[in-house]
Amino acid sequence: QVQLQESGPGLVKPSETLSLTCTVSGGSINDHHWSWIRQPPGKGLEWIGYIHYTGTTKYNPSLKSRGTISVDTSKNQFSLKLTSVTAADTAVYYCARDRSIHCGGDCYYYYGMDVWGQGTTVTVSS
């Protein structure tokens, strides 16, 4: 079955760029969409954005254009970069498969996240 594993630095300095990678195993990244989600300490979950293997992306406007999601199909990985981080970006970051079905052209039907990684904690601190 499909499994996801997040990796990346656990500590990032304020104003720098947070970089995380999600490795997909047990299945191909060339299907469905792939999302990043985060949960700050003591707060609820926040969807960051998704990517399709074709490179199509969609982001949560709350990020104010600081986030970029990319995909490397040769490695079956997708990544998140978040620039100009502050303490407010301290969170557990999760990657997940966003199950979707192609209905022709640019049309997709989305079923929401069905497989999640365990999450990785990122702390923003000097």
Added chain:
Amino acid sequence: ETTLTQSPAFMSATPGDKVTISCKASQDIDDDMNWYQQKPGEAAILLIQEGNLVPGISPRFSGSGYGTDFTLTVNDIESEDAAYYFCLQHDTFPYTFGQGTKLEIK
């Protein structure tokens, strides 16, 4: 943005109990609601997708609702059900989540 109001934030149950968790959407989301279970340090597990029990999930779990009001029901509670439960709406972007419910088993 669609806001999901999930309640209660915390609940305690005894083995054999039936528990219900509510998620109310700020606008009509049809049946585009999922429910998840998460235990500390583990990946979240999809329990209910658009009102349907996910294959492999115990039939003690069920989901209902349409439009703005949704409910997750757990029958015959077991100690292994102690976890964090949350809802997700995937009707409109950005996807949004409920604030979560921590279920404790006495």
